[in-house]
Amino acid sequence: GDKIIQxxxxxxxRILPENALLARxxxxxxxIVLAENEVEDLQKEAVALANSLHHEMDxxxxxxxxxxxxxxxxxxxxxxxxxxxxxxxxxxxxxxxQRLSKTSPNKTLVYQPxxxxxxxxxxxxxxxxxxxxxxxxxxxxxQPIISLQNGHLVGFEALxxxxxxxxxxxxxxxxxxxxxxxxxxxxxxxxVLREACRSLKILTDKYPDVSNIAINxxxxxxxxxxxxxxxxxxEALLHSGLxxxxxxxxxxxxxxxxxxxxxxxxxxxxxxxxxSLAIDDFGTGYSSLSYLNQFPIDTLKIDKSFINRMNTTKxxxxxxxxxxxxxxxxxMELVAxxxxxxxxxxxxxxxxxxxxxxxxxSKPLTFEDAELYIRKETTxxx
Numbered sequence: 059g060d061k062i063i064q065x066x067x068x069x070x071x072r073i074l075p076e077n078a079l080l081a082r083x084x085x086x087x088x089x090i091v092l093a094e095n096e097v098e099d100l101q102k103e104a105v106a107l108a109n110s111l112h113h114e115m116d117x118x119x120x121x122x123x124x125x126x127x128x129x130x131x132x133x134x135x136x137x138x139x140x141x142x143x144x145x146x147x148x149x150x151x152x153x154x155x156q157r158l159s160k161t162s163p164n165k166t167l168v169y170q171p172x173x174x175x176x177x178x179x180x181x182x183x184x185x186x187x188x189x190x191x192x193x194x195x196x197x198x199x200x201q202p203i204i205s206l207q208n209g210h211l212v213g214f215e216a217l218x219x220x221x222x223x224x225x226x227x228x229x230x231x232x233x234x235x236x237x238x239x240x241x242x243x244x245x246x247x248x249x250v251l252r253e254a255c256r257s258l259k260i261l262t263d264k265y266p267d268v269s270n271i272a273i274n275x276x277x278x279x280x281x282x283x284x285x286x287x288x289x290x291x292x293e294a295l296l297h298s299g300l301x302x303x304x305x306x307x308x309x310x311x312x313x314x315x316x317x318x319x320x321x322x323x324x325x326x327x328x329x330x331x332x333x334s335l336a337i338d339d340f341g342t343g344y345s346s347l348s349y350l351n352q353f354p355i356d357t358l359k360i361d362k363s364f365i366n367r368m369n370t371t372k373x374x375x376x377x378x379x380x381x382x383x384x385x386x387x388x389x390m391e392l393v394a395x396x397x398x399x400x401x402x403x404x405x406x407x408x409x410x411x412x413x414x415x416x417x418x419x420s421k422p423l424t425f426e427d428a429e430l431y432i433r434k435e436t437t438x439x440x
Contacts, residue, residue: 067082067088069114070090073110077092077093078090078092079092089148089151092104092107104136105166111132112165131166132165133151133166135147135150135151187233187237191249195222196218196246196249197219197424198216198217198253198257199217199422199423200273200425201415201423203215203274203393203413203415204414205413206394206403206411206414210435211268211431212271212272213271213272213273214258214272214273215273215276215422216253216257216274217422218234238278238280244284247280247281255273255297255305256297257273257425257428258271258304259300265432265433267435268432268435270304272304272334273300273306274306274307274308274336276307276338279313283317283320283321288324288328288331291331291333292331302331303332305334306333306334306335306336307333307334307336309325309335310339311337311342311349314337314349314353315349318349318352325354326354334356336357337359339359339395340359340360341364341381342363356390356391357391357392357393358381358390358391358392359393360392360393360394363396364378364381365378365394368406369399369402375405378409392413394416397415397416397419398418400418
């Protein structure tokens with residue numbers, strides 16, 4: 059670790075112009091200070107320097123035994139007036155750097171005042187999310203997954219919900235990405251896993267006629283790559299009493315491809331436990347045929363964006379047709395997400411899609427409403 063940091067600092071010193079001062083900020087972060095009479099020239103110079111650094115670091119870093127590929131994120135802050143406190147400039151550059159998404163193609167960002175406001179707001183929400191985990195403000199909803207052939211319940215997808223005491227309902231679109239960025243997705247995801255397993259066990263024990271239904275749980279890359287992830291799964295199943303075959307983990311395409319080697323080994327371990335594996339939002343990521351053969355995937359979930367347009371645009375219909383044919387060829391199950399109209403069900407059945415979920419069947423339900431749904435299902439079965 060220290061040897062790599064030293065090599066990086068040597069590389070940076072070699073690239074930097076004479077009017078630049080290099081300092082170690084913290085950990086793997088460095089601070090570079092540039093001085094220039096013309097502010098506009100300084101900002102251009104800083105951006106140009108950032109581009110040079112990205113280009114230089116694209117080359118592999120040679121160590122004694124291997125070569126390492128590095129990726130930089132760079133935040134830039136420019137002061138138009140002399141600053142008494144240089145820490146302020148450093149903090150602004152740090153804020154800009156933190157705002158860069160891991161998945162964004164842009165790896166350099168110049169500080170703007172509105173970033174400070176957004177950062178303060180996100181920091182507040184982050185702290186409130188931490189408190190929500192402690193205070194049990196989070197809950198699960200359960201969206202039914204239905205057989206398109208006979209209309210029977212085949213499982214639920216567990217979906218996290220947050221009702222804030224002041225803000226009210228906080229959208230998952232807002233707090234899930236925040237949890238990913240801050241690492242809170244690990245304790246959050248582990249709680250979802252435990253709660254989902256516990257809930258399904260209660261329901262299937264109470265209603266034996268649906269004892270074969272499964273619970274789908276979304277898993278993030280940070281969760282999956284934790285050293286103790288397999289033991290976390292074991293504990294969730296052990297404490298709930300749920301059988302492994304009733305648990306299905308949903309993983310995104312992008313996550314698999316970007317962490318292929320590590321993910322493959324973990325997924326094989328999960329598969330050996332008889333846990334089912336699904337690719338969520340299929341068709342929106344890489345959709346490479348090669349990786350489907352690399353991973354022990356059981357189910358493809360067709361993204362709702364294709365389902366929404368399949369009866370109105372030829373391209374979407376063709377994509378759904380291709381995905382259903384692919385799943386059938388590879389012997390995989392297929393789930394259509396976001397079904398809202400009977401016409402979509404008719405088209406999907408003709409294509410051979412077995413199961414689906416969406417508002418046509420049911421919105422996500424509280425635990426109590428999920429139990430009512432099962433009660434109606436078992437009455438229908440009788």
